[in-house]
Amino acid sequence: MPQPMGFFTDTTVCIGCKACEVACKEWNQLPARNGGVGILSGDSYDNTRQLDGIHWRHVKFIEQFSADRQDGRWLMMSDVCKHCAHAGCLEVCPTGAIIRTEFDTVVIQSDTCNGCRDCIGACPFGVIGVNPVSGTPQKCTLCYDRMKVGLEPACAKACPTKSINFGPIADLKEMARGRVGQLREAGENRAYLYGADETMLGGLNSFYLLVDKPEVYGLPPDPRLPSRNLEPSALWSTLGAVVLSIMGVFHFRERGSGPGRPEGVDV
Protein backbone atom coordinates (compact mmCIF):
# COMPACT_ATOMS: atom_id res chain seq x y z
CA MET A 1 0.00 0.00 0.00
CA PRO A 2 1.54 3.36 -1.00
CA GLN A 3 2.01 6.02 1.68
CA PRO A 4 -0.03 9.24 1.79
CA MET A 5 1.78 11.71 -0.46
CA GLY A 6 1.57 15.46 -0.75
CA PHE A 7 3.22 18.83 -1.01
CA PHE A 8 4.99 21.03 1.51
CA THR A 9 5.27 24.51 0.04
CA ASP A 10 7.82 26.70 1.80
CA THR A 11 6.76 30.19 0.75
CA THR A 12 9.88 31.80 2.24
CA VAL A 13 12.08 30.47 -0.58
CA CYS A 14 9.64 31.04 -3.45
CA ILE A 15 11.15 33.46 -5.98
CA GLY A 16 7.98 33.91 -8.06
CA CYS A 17 9.43 32.45 -11.26
CA LYS A 18 6.12 30.66 -12.08
CA ALA A 19 8.00 27.63 -13.42
CA CYS A 20 5.48 25.49 -11.47
CA GLU A 21 2.54 27.09 -13.28
CA VAL A 22 4.05 26.46 -16.69
CA ALA A 23 5.33 22.94 -15.91
CA CYS A 24 1.86 22.01 -14.63
CA LYS A 25 0.20 23.31 -17.77
CA GLU A 26 2.68 21.59 -20.02
CA TRP A 27 2.37 18.18 -18.36
CA ASN A 28 -1.40 18.34 -17.97
CA GLN A 29 -1.93 20.05 -21.34
CA LEU A 30 -4.05 22.84 -19.90
CA PRO A 31 -4.86 25.73 -22.24
CA ALA A 32 -3.99 29.34 -21.52
CA ARG A 33 -6.89 31.65 -20.79
CA ASN A 34 -8.09 33.35 -23.98
CA GLY A 35 -5.25 31.81 -26.00
CA GLY A 36 -2.68 33.59 -23.84
CA VAL A 37 -3.90 37.08 -24.76
CA GLY A 38 -4.79 39.04 -21.67
CA ILE A 39 -4.78 42.37 -19.93
CA LEU A 40 -2.23 43.50 -17.37
CA SER A 41 -3.83 42.97 -13.96
CA GLY A 42 -1.86 45.68 -12.18
CA ASP A 43 -1.62 43.34 -9.18
CA SER A 44 2.15 43.02 -8.84
CA TYR A 45 3.45 40.26 -11.16
CA ASP A 46 0.29 38.15 -10.91
CA ASN A 47 -1.67 38.09 -14.15
CA THR A 48 -3.53 34.76 -13.82
CA ARG A 49 -5.06 35.76 -10.49
CA GLN A 50 -6.61 32.46 -9.31
CA LEU A 51 -6.73 28.70 -9.26
CA ASP A 52 -9.36 27.31 -11.60
CA GLY A 53 -10.00 24.55 -14.16
CA ILE A 54 -7.05 25.57 -16.30
CA HIS A 55 -4.75 26.94 -13.58
CA TRP A 56 -3.89 24.11 -11.21
CA ARG A 57 -0.89 25.95 -9.77
CA HIS A 58 -0.97 29.68 -9.14
CA VAL A 59 1.74 31.95 -7.76
CA LYS A 60 0.52 34.81 -5.60
CA PHE A 61 2.53 38.02 -5.19
CA ILE A 62 1.96 40.11 -2.08
CA GLU A 63 3.77 43.43 -1.75
CA GLN A 64 4.06 44.69 1.83
CA PHE A 65 5.83 48.02 2.10
CA SER A 66 5.48 50.78 4.64
CA ALA A 67 5.08 54.29 3.20
CA ASP A 68 8.74 55.11 3.97
CA ARG A 69 9.89 51.65 2.74
CA GLN A 70 11.84 51.10 5.98
CA ASP A 71 9.86 47.91 6.36
CA GLY A 72 9.14 45.96 3.24
CA ARG A 73 8.88 42.51 1.76
CA TRP A 74 7.57 40.89 -1.40
CA LEU A 75 5.84 37.66 -0.47
CA MET A 76 5.37 34.95 -3.07
CA MET A 77 3.41 31.76 -2.69
CA SER A 78 2.68 28.94 -5.09
CA ASP A 79 -0.86 27.80 -4.32
CA VAL A 80 -2.44 24.48 -5.28
CA CYS A 81 -5.26 22.07 -4.35
CA LYS A 82 -4.88 21.11 -0.67
CA HIS A 83 -5.91 17.44 -1.14
CA CYS A 84 -7.72 17.68 2.23
CA ALA A 85 -8.06 14.59 4.42
CA HIS A 86 -11.73 15.62 4.77
CA ALA A 87 -12.46 17.05 1.34
CA GLY A 88 -15.52 19.20 0.70
CA CYS A 89 -15.56 18.43 -3.03
CA LEU A 90 -15.52 14.70 -2.40
CA GLU A 91 -18.39 15.04 0.09
CA VAL A 92 -20.78 16.69 -2.33
CA CYS A 93 -19.96 14.90 -5.61
CA PRO A 94 -23.20 13.14 -6.60
CA THR A 95 -21.70 10.80 -9.21
CA GLY A 96 -18.68 9.51 -7.37
CA ALA A 97 -16.42 11.11 -9.97
CA ILE A 98 -14.25 12.57 -7.19
CA ILE A 99 -12.20 9.82 -5.58
CA ARG A 100 -9.55 9.41 -2.94
CA THR A 101 -6.56 7.66 -4.48
CA GLU A 102 -4.18 5.13 -2.97
CA PHE A 103 -1.82 8.08 -2.32
CA ASP A 104 -4.49 9.77 -0.13
CA THR A 105 -4.94 12.48 -2.75
CA VAL A 106 -8.23 13.74 -4.19
CA VAL A 107 -8.79 13.38 -7.93
CA ILE A 108 -11.70 14.36 -10.20
CA GLN A 109 -12.29 11.71 -12.88
CA SER A 110 -13.57 13.71 -15.82
CA ASP A 111 -15.09 10.72 -17.62
CA THR A 112 -17.59 10.04 -14.83
CA CYS A 113 -18.20 13.71 -13.98
CA ASN A 114 -21.59 15.03 -15.10
CA GLY A 115 -20.55 18.67 -14.79
CA CYS A 116 -22.96 19.60 -12.00
CA ARG A 117 -20.33 21.93 -10.46
CA ASP A 118 -21.38 21.26 -6.86
CA CYS A 119 -17.72 20.72 -5.98
CA ILE A 120 -16.83 24.28 -7.05
CA GLY A 121 -18.97 25.77 -4.30
CA ALA A 122 -18.06 23.06 -1.80
CA CYS A 123 -14.32 23.73 -1.86
CA PRO A 124 -13.43 26.08 1.01
CA PHE A 125 -10.28 27.21 -0.82
CA GLY A 126 -11.81 28.09 -4.20
CA VAL A 127 -9.49 25.66 -5.96
CA ILE A 128 -11.83 24.10 -8.52
CA GLY A 129 -13.07 25.66 -11.77
CA VAL A 130 -14.51 24.55 -15.09
CA ASN A 131 -12.05 23.56 -17.77
CA PRO A 132 -13.51 24.87 -21.04
CA VAL A 133 -12.03 21.95 -23.00
CA SER A 134 -13.86 19.23 -21.08
CA GLY A 135 -16.70 21.44 -19.88
CA THR A 136 -16.34 19.91 -16.43
CA PRO A 137 -14.78 21.10 -13.16
CA GLN A 138 -11.11 20.22 -12.85
CA LYS A 139 -8.23 20.78 -10.47
CA CYS A 140 -4.76 19.53 -9.51
CA THR A 141 -4.47 15.73 -9.50
CA LEU A 142 -1.11 15.89 -7.70
CA CYS A 143 0.07 14.40 -11.01
CA TYR A 144 -1.61 11.08 -10.30
CA ASP A 145 -0.37 9.75 -13.64
CA ARG A 146 3.25 10.62 -12.78
CA MET A 147 2.97 9.24 -9.24
CA LYS A 148 1.70 5.93 -10.63
CA VAL A 149 5.05 5.46 -12.34
CA GLY A 150 7.16 6.79 -9.49
CA LEU A 151 7.74 10.34 -10.76
CA GLU A 152 7.30 13.49 -8.73
CA PRO A 153 4.63 16.00 -9.84
CA ALA A 154 5.65 18.36 -12.64
CA CYS A 155 5.54 21.51 -10.45
CA ALA A 156 7.82 20.07 -7.77
CA LYS A 157 10.19 18.82 -10.46
CA ALA A 158 10.37 22.28 -12.04
CA CYS A 159 10.73 24.29 -8.81
CA PRO A 160 14.31 25.64 -8.80
CA THR A 161 14.43 26.62 -5.11
CA LYS A 162 12.72 23.61 -3.49
CA SER A 163 9.88 25.85 -2.37
CA ILE A 164 7.62 23.03 -3.57
CA ASN A 165 8.57 19.80 -1.82
CA PHE A 166 6.92 16.51 -2.70
CA GLY A 167 7.04 13.30 -0.71
CA PRO A 168 5.39 11.13 1.95
CA ILE A 169 3.35 13.35 4.29
CA ALA A 170 5.18 12.13 7.39
CA ASP A 171 8.57 13.08 5.93
CA LEU A 172 7.28 16.44 4.72
CA LYS A 173 5.90 17.29 8.16
CA GLU A 174 9.24 16.56 9.75
CA MET A 175 11.01 18.67 7.15
CA ALA A 176 8.50 21.50 7.63
CA ARG A 177 8.85 21.55 11.43
CA GLY A 178 12.61 21.63 11.05
CA ARG A 179 12.34 24.57 8.69
CA VAL A 180 10.06 26.51 11.05
CA GLY A 181 12.58 25.90 13.84
CA GLN A 182 15.44 27.07 11.64
CA LEU A 183 13.59 30.25 10.65
CA ARG A 184 12.59 31.04 14.24
CA GLU A 185 16.16 30.53 15.37
CA ALA A 186 17.26 32.98 12.69
CA GLY A 187 14.80 35.54 14.07
CA GLU A 188 11.83 35.03 11.74
CA ASN A 189 9.26 34.53 14.50
CA ARG A 190 6.32 34.90 12.14
CA ALA A 191 6.99 31.52 10.48
CA TYR A 192 4.33 28.86 11.06
CA LEU A 193 2.71 25.95 9.25
CA TYR A 194 -0.72 26.20 7.69
CA GLY A 195 -2.70 22.96 7.39
CA ALA A 196 -0.03 20.64 8.73
CA ASP A 197 -2.00 19.39 11.72
CA GLU A 198 -5.25 17.47 11.81
CA THR A 199 -7.37 20.30 13.20
CA MET A 200 -7.72 21.75 9.68
CA LEU A 201 -10.06 19.46 7.69
CA GLY A 202 -8.29 16.42 9.13
CA GLY A 203 -4.98 17.73 7.75
CA LEU A 204 -4.13 19.17 4.37
CA ASN A 205 -2.01 16.93 2.17
CA SER A 206 -0.69 20.12 0.66
CA PHE A 207 0.39 22.39 3.49
CA TYR A 208 2.35 25.62 3.66
CA LEU A 209 4.95 27.53 5.60
CA LEU A 210 3.69 31.10 5.89
CA VAL A 211 5.06 34.26 7.51
CA ASP A 212 1.82 36.22 7.81
CA LYS A 213 -1.86 35.61 8.55
CA PRO A 214 -3.59 33.14 6.20
CA GLU A 215 -5.87 35.92 4.92
CA VAL A 216 -2.85 37.80 3.58
CA TYR A 217 -2.25 34.87 1.23
CA GLY A 218 -5.96 34.55 0.37
CA LEU A 219 -6.33 31.43 2.52
CA PRO A 220 -9.27 30.92 4.92
CA PRO A 221 -8.18 30.92 8.59
CA ASP A 222 -10.83 28.34 9.42
CA PRO A 223 -11.88 26.35 6.32
CA ARG A 224 -15.02 24.27 6.82
CA LEU A 225 -16.84 21.45 5.12
CA PRO A 226 -20.28 21.62 3.53
CA SER A 227 -21.37 18.75 5.80
CA ARG A 228 -21.14 21.07 8.82
CA ASN A 229 -24.66 22.20 7.81
CA LEU A 230 -26.15 18.69 7.77
CA GLU A 231 -27.11 18.41 11.43
CA PRO A 232 -28.50 21.91 11.92
CA SER A 233 -30.38 21.79 8.64
CA ALA A 234 -31.75 18.32 9.42
CA LEU A 235 -32.87 19.63 12.79
CA TRP A 236 -34.52 22.69 11.28
CA SER A 237 -36.19 20.57 8.57
CA THR A 238 -37.61 18.18 11.16
CA LEU A 239 -38.73 21.05 13.34
CA GLY A 240 -40.32 22.75 10.33
CA ALA A 241 -42.16 19.58 9.39
CA VAL A 242 -43.46 19.17 12.94
CA VAL A 243 -44.63 22.78 13.09
CA LEU A 244 -46.35 22.48 9.72
CA SER A 245 -48.12 19.27 10.70
CA ILE A 246 -49.35 20.82 13.93
CA MET A 247 -50.56 23.88 12.01
CA GLY A 248 -52.28 21.57 9.54
CA VAL A 249 -54.04 19.67 12.30
CA PHE A 250 -55.28 22.91 13.87
CA HIS A 251 -56.36 24.24 10.50
CA PHE A 252 -58.47 21.18 9.68
CA ARG A 253 -59.93 21.15 13.21
CA GLU A 254 -60.94 24.75 12.71
CA ARG A 255 -62.58 23.95 9.37
CA GLY A 256 -64.52 21.06 10.94
CA SER A 257 -65.73 23.05 13.94
CA GLY A 258 -66.55 26.28 12.08
CA PRO A 259 -69.87 27.41 10.59
CA GLY A 260 -69.04 25.70 7.32
CA ARG A 261 -69.01 27.06 3.82
CA PRO A 262 -71.11 30.12 3.11
CA GLU A 263 -74.19 29.42 1.02
CA GLY A 264 -73.77 29.61 -2.76
CA VAL A 265 -69.98 29.73 -2.76
CA ASP A 266 -68.47 27.01 -4.81
CA VAL A 267 -64.89 26.33 -3.90
Next chain:
Amino acid sequence: MLPAKDQNLAARKQPDPPGVTGAQLEWGWAWPANRRILYNRASADVQGRPWSERKKWVWWDGAKWTGRDVPDFAPTKAPGSKGDPRAIGLDALSGSEPFIMKPDGVGWLYVPNGLLDGPLPAHYEPVESPVTNPLYHQQSSPVLKHWRLDGNVLAPPGDPRFPYIVTTYRLTEHYLSGAMSRWNPWLTELQPEFFVEISPELAAEKGLGNTDWIRISTPRGSVRGKALVTRRVRPFTIAGRVVHHVGMPFHWGYQGLVVGDAANELTAFVGDPNVSIHEAKAFVCNLEKA
Protein backbone atom coordinates in the same frame (compact mmCIF):
# COMPACT_ATOMS: atom_id res chain seq x y z
CA MET B 1 29.88 17.84 -11.38
CA LEU B 2 28.19 14.56 -12.41
CA PRO B 3 30.66 11.92 -11.11
CA ALA B 4 28.11 9.11 -11.35
CA LYS B 5 24.62 8.41 -12.62
CA ASP B 6 22.00 10.11 -10.40
CA GLN B 7 24.72 12.07 -8.61
CA ASN B 8 24.44 15.75 -9.39
CA LEU B 9 26.83 17.74 -7.21
CA ALA B 10 25.31 21.03 -8.40
CA ALA B 11 22.03 20.02 -6.73
CA ARG B 12 23.58 19.74 -3.27
CA LYS B 13 22.05 22.05 -0.65
CA GLN B 14 24.06 21.25 2.49
CA PRO B 15 25.28 24.43 4.22
CA ASP B 16 28.18 24.46 6.65
CA PRO B 17 26.94 23.84 10.21
CA PRO B 18 26.07 26.90 12.34
CA GLY B 19 29.17 28.43 13.93
CA VAL B 20 31.56 26.81 11.47
CA THR B 21 33.38 29.14 9.10
CA GLY B 22 33.84 27.28 5.87
CA ALA B 23 33.63 27.72 2.13
CA GLN B 24 30.21 25.98 1.85
CA LEU B 25 31.79 23.25 -0.25
CA GLU B 26 28.73 21.00 0.09
CA TRP B 27 26.40 23.66 -1.34
CA GLY B 28 26.07 23.30 -5.08
CA TRP B 29 29.15 23.11 -7.25
CA ALA B 30 31.68 25.63 -8.54
CA TRP B 31 33.34 24.77 -11.81
CA PRO B 32 35.99 23.44 -12.32
CA ALA B 33 37.23 22.00 -9.00
CA ASN B 34 34.51 23.16 -6.58
CA ARG B 35 36.94 25.90 -5.51
CA ARG B 36 35.11 28.91 -4.08
CA ILE B 37 37.76 31.62 -3.85
CA LEU B 38 40.03 32.35 -6.80
CA TYR B 39 43.76 32.76 -5.95
CA ASN B 40 43.10 31.68 -2.35
CA ARG B 41 46.84 30.97 -1.90
CA ALA B 42 46.98 34.73 -1.27
CA SER B 43 45.18 34.23 2.07
CA ALA B 44 48.51 32.83 3.39
CA ASP B 45 51.82 34.66 3.67
CA VAL B 46 55.02 33.83 1.78
CA GLN B 47 55.78 30.95 4.18
CA GLY B 48 52.27 29.54 3.69
CA ARG B 49 50.88 30.61 7.10
CA PRO B 50 47.43 32.29 7.19
CA TRP B 51 47.67 36.07 7.37
CA SER B 52 44.74 36.12 9.76
CA GLU B 53 43.27 33.43 12.00
CA ARG B 54 39.79 34.81 11.37
CA LYS B 55 40.11 34.88 7.59
CA LYS B 56 42.24 31.82 6.92
CA TRP B 57 41.32 29.81 3.85
CA VAL B 58 44.27 27.68 2.75
CA TRP B 59 47.71 27.00 4.22
CA TRP B 60 50.85 24.83 3.77
CA ASP B 61 50.85 21.90 6.21
CA GLY B 62 54.49 20.95 5.53
CA ALA B 63 53.74 18.58 2.67
CA LYS B 64 50.82 20.04 0.77
CA TRP B 65 48.33 22.90 0.56
CA THR B 66 45.17 22.33 2.60
CA GLY B 67 42.42 24.34 4.27
CA ARG B 68 38.77 25.28 4.24
CA ASP B 69 38.57 25.87 0.51
CA VAL B 70 40.00 23.81 -2.35
CA PRO B 71 43.51 25.30 -2.78
CA ASP B 72 43.90 27.29 -6.00
CA PHE B 73 47.56 26.34 -6.31
CA ALA B 74 49.75 23.41 -7.35
CA PRO B 75 48.92 21.04 -4.46
CA THR B 76 52.49 20.11 -3.46
CA LYS B 77 54.44 23.18 -4.58
CA ALA B 78 56.19 24.27 -1.34
CA PRO B 79 56.06 27.96 -0.34
CA GLY B 80 59.83 28.31 -0.69
CA SER B 81 60.19 26.62 -4.07
CA LYS B 82 61.69 28.64 -6.90
CA GLY B 83 60.09 29.15 -10.29
CA ASP B 84 62.01 28.29 -13.42
CA PRO B 85 62.14 31.43 -15.59
CA ARG B 86 62.70 29.32 -18.71
CA ALA B 87 59.70 27.05 -18.03
CA ILE B 88 56.22 27.62 -19.41
CA GLY B 89 52.93 27.75 -17.54
CA LEU B 90 52.73 27.26 -13.79
CA ASP B 91 56.28 25.90 -13.60
CA ALA B 92 57.53 29.43 -14.19
CA LEU B 93 55.91 30.62 -10.95
CA SER B 94 57.46 30.26 -7.49
CA GLY B 95 55.75 28.90 -4.38
CA SER B 96 54.96 32.42 -3.20
CA GLU B 97 53.18 33.69 -6.32
CA PRO B 98 49.47 33.02 -5.84
CA PHE B 99 47.96 34.72 -8.93
CA ILE B 100 48.49 31.69 -11.10
CA MET B 101 46.56 32.89 -14.12
CA LYS B 102 48.66 36.05 -14.40
CA PRO B 103 51.87 35.77 -16.43
CA ASP B 104 53.95 37.05 -13.51
CA GLY B 105 52.00 35.31 -10.73
CA VAL B 106 51.30 38.45 -8.71
CA GLY B 107 48.25 40.65 -8.22
CA TRP B 108 47.86 43.82 -10.23
CA LEU B 109 46.71 47.15 -8.85
CA TYR B 110 46.31 48.45 -12.37
CA VAL B 111 46.03 47.03 -15.86
CA PRO B 112 49.16 47.62 -17.96
CA ASN B 113 47.63 46.16 -21.14
CA GLY B 114 44.65 44.34 -22.54
CA LEU B 115 41.89 46.74 -21.52
CA LEU B 116 41.04 49.97 -23.30
CA ASP B 117 39.91 51.74 -20.13
CA GLY B 118 42.51 51.86 -17.43
CA PRO B 119 44.97 51.54 -15.93
CA LEU B 120 43.19 52.51 -12.67
CA PRO B 121 39.53 52.13 -11.71
CA ALA B 122 37.56 55.38 -11.76
CA HIS B 123 34.01 56.62 -11.34
CA TYR B 124 32.23 57.96 -14.40
CA GLU B 125 28.56 58.77 -14.70
CA PRO B 126 26.50 56.87 -17.27
CA VAL B 127 26.55 58.54 -20.67
CA GLU B 128 23.16 60.03 -19.79
CA SER B 129 22.73 61.07 -16.15
CA PRO B 130 20.56 63.43 -14.13
CA VAL B 131 23.69 64.75 -12.38
CA THR B 132 27.19 65.91 -13.25
CA ASN B 133 30.06 63.70 -12.09
CA PRO B 134 30.71 64.66 -8.45
CA LEU B 135 34.30 63.35 -8.58
CA TYR B 136 35.91 64.66 -11.77
CA HIS B 137 35.39 67.11 -14.57
CA GLN B 138 35.28 64.14 -16.91
CA GLN B 139 31.52 63.35 -16.95
CA SER B 140 31.51 59.88 -18.53
CA SER B 141 34.11 57.46 -19.82
CA PRO B 142 36.36 59.21 -22.38
CA VAL B 143 36.79 55.97 -24.32
CA LEU B 144 33.20 54.73 -24.52
CA LYS B 145 31.83 53.90 -27.94
CA HIS B 146 29.19 56.25 -29.31
CA TRP B 147 27.89 55.45 -32.75
CA ARG B 148 27.24 58.77 -34.45
CA LEU B 149 24.07 57.90 -36.32
CA ASP B 150 20.98 59.89 -37.18
CA GLY B 151 18.60 59.72 -34.23
CA ASN B 152 21.25 58.48 -31.81
CA VAL B 153 21.12 61.71 -29.82
CA LEU B 154 22.19 61.89 -26.17
CA ALA B 155 20.66 64.06 -23.46
CA PRO B 156 23.21 66.32 -21.73
CA PRO B 157 23.79 65.88 -17.94
CA GLY B 158 20.85 67.14 -15.87
CA ASP B 159 18.69 67.84 -18.94
CA PRO B 160 15.37 69.19 -17.53
CA ARG B 161 13.46 67.70 -20.49
CA PHE B 162 14.39 64.20 -19.30
CA PRO B 163 14.37 64.31 -15.50
CA TYR B 164 13.89 60.61 -14.63
CA ILE B 165 16.32 57.70 -14.41
CA VAL B 166 15.23 54.67 -16.43
CA THR B 167 16.33 51.05 -16.14
CA THR B 168 15.46 48.10 -18.38
CA TYR B 169 15.43 44.48 -17.27
CA ARG B 170 14.04 41.06 -18.02
CA LEU B 171 11.26 38.96 -16.52
CA THR B 172 11.44 35.23 -15.81
CA GLU B 173 8.39 34.69 -18.02
CA HIS B 174 9.99 35.91 -21.23
CA TYR B 175 13.22 35.09 -22.96
CA LEU B 176 15.50 37.92 -24.10
CA SER B 177 13.58 40.15 -26.49
CA GLY B 178 10.53 37.92 -26.27
CA ALA B 179 10.80 36.97 -29.94
CA MET B 180 10.48 33.31 -28.96
CA SER B 181 8.45 33.49 -25.74
CA ARG B 182 5.82 35.93 -27.07
CA TRP B 183 4.48 33.08 -29.23
CA ASN B 184 3.90 30.71 -26.30
CA PRO B 185 0.41 31.13 -24.77
CA TRP B 186 1.54 29.57 -21.46
CA LEU B 187 4.07 32.37 -21.11
CA THR B 188 2.10 35.25 -22.60
CA GLU B 189 -0.81 34.74 -20.20
CA LEU B 190 1.65 35.22 -17.33
CA GLN B 191 2.94 38.59 -18.62
CA PRO B 192 0.49 39.74 -21.27
CA GLU B 193 1.35 43.42 -21.67
CA PHE B 194 4.29 45.79 -21.73
CA PHE B 195 4.41 47.78 -18.50
CA VAL B 196 6.46 50.47 -16.85
CA GLU B 197 7.03 50.34 -13.11
CA ILE B 198 6.81 53.64 -11.26
CA SER B 199 6.68 54.62 -7.60
CA PRO B 200 3.45 55.84 -5.96
CA GLU B 201 5.25 59.15 -5.40
CA LEU B 202 5.83 59.71 -9.12
CA ALA B 203 2.31 58.44 -9.90
CA ALA B 204 0.86 61.04 -7.50
CA GLU B 205 3.03 63.78 -8.98
CA LYS B 206 1.83 62.94 -12.49
CA GLY B 207 -1.77 62.14 -11.56
CA LEU B 208 -1.41 58.53 -12.71
CA GLY B 209 -3.35 55.50 -11.55
CA ASN B 210 -2.31 51.86 -11.65
CA THR B 211 -2.52 50.43 -15.23
CA ASP B 212 -3.04 53.90 -16.79
CA TRP B 213 -1.41 54.29 -20.22
CA ILE B 214 1.76 56.36 -20.14
CA ARG B 215 4.27 57.54 -22.72
CA ILE B 216 8.00 57.40 -21.96
CA SER B 217 10.36 59.38 -24.13
CA THR B 218 14.11 59.85 -24.58
CA PRO B 219 15.94 61.99 -27.17
CA ARG B 220 15.84 58.92 -29.43
CA GLY B 221 12.27 57.74 -29.32
CA SER B 222 9.17 57.11 -27.28
CA VAL B 223 7.10 54.10 -26.23
CA ARG B 224 3.65 53.64 -24.76
CA GLY B 225 2.97 51.21 -21.91
CA LYS B 226 0.84 50.65 -18.87
CA ALA B 227 1.90 52.03 -15.51
CA LEU B 228 2.48 49.45 -12.79
CA VAL B 229 2.53 51.51 -9.60
CA THR B 230 4.55 49.83 -6.86
CA ARG B 231 6.54 50.72 -3.76
CA ARG B 232 9.25 48.35 -4.97
CA VAL B 233 10.43 51.30 -7.04
CA ARG B 234 12.18 53.87 -4.85
CA PRO B 235 12.83 57.49 -5.71
CA PHE B 236 16.49 58.45 -5.23
CA THR B 237 17.53 61.44 -3.17
CA ILE B 238 20.58 62.89 -4.92
CA ALA B 239 22.25 66.01 -3.50
CA GLY B 240 19.08 66.89 -1.58
CA ARG B 241 16.86 66.55 -4.63
CA VAL B 242 14.36 63.75 -5.35
CA VAL B 243 15.09 61.98 -8.64
CA HIS B 244 12.46 59.48 -9.71
CA HIS B 245 13.30 56.09 -11.12
CA VAL B 246 11.36 54.24 -13.81
CA GLY B 247 11.79 50.56 -14.67
CA MET B 248 10.61 48.52 -17.62
CA PRO B 249 11.06 45.01 -19.04
CA PHE B 250 12.36 44.77 -22.58
CA HIS B 251 10.47 41.75 -23.94
CA TRP B 252 7.86 43.30 -26.22
CA GLY B 253 7.75 44.00 -29.92
CA TYR B 254 5.37 44.19 -32.87
CA GLN B 255 4.84 40.47 -33.48
CA GLY B 256 3.60 37.59 -31.34
CA LEU B 257 0.46 36.50 -29.51
CA VAL B 258 0.89 39.59 -27.38
CA VAL B 259 2.50 42.72 -28.75
CA GLY B 260 3.71 45.95 -27.23
CA ASP B 261 6.24 48.70 -27.61
CA ALA B 262 9.92 47.78 -27.35
CA ALA B 263 12.02 49.35 -24.60
CA ASN B 264 14.99 49.40 -26.97
CA GLU B 265 13.31 52.25 -28.88
CA LEU B 266 14.54 54.34 -25.96
CA THR B 267 18.10 53.18 -25.48
CA ALA B 268 21.16 54.78 -27.06
CA PHE B 269 23.75 53.18 -29.32
CA VAL B 270 26.59 53.52 -26.86
CA GLY B 271 28.91 50.75 -25.76
CA ASP B 272 31.64 50.05 -23.27
CA PRO B 273 35.11 50.31 -24.86
CA ASN B 274 36.14 46.68 -24.42
CA VAL B 275 33.21 44.48 -25.43
CA SER B 276 30.68 47.07 -26.66
CA ILE B 277 27.94 46.17 -24.16
CA HIS B 278 25.33 48.87 -24.58
CA GLU B 279 24.18 51.02 -21.69
CA ALA B 280 20.54 49.98 -21.14
CA LYS B 281 20.52 49.87 -17.34
CA ALA B 282 20.94 53.56 -16.60
CA PHE B 283 19.81 56.41 -18.81
CA VAL B 284 17.27 59.25 -18.60
CA CYS B 285 13.70 59.73 -19.81
CA ASN B 286 10.55 61.78 -19.51
CA LEU B 287 7.14 60.35 -18.69
CA GLU B 288 3.63 61.63 -19.41
CA LYS B 289 0.10 60.32 -19.27
CA ALA B 290 -0.73 58.90 -22.72
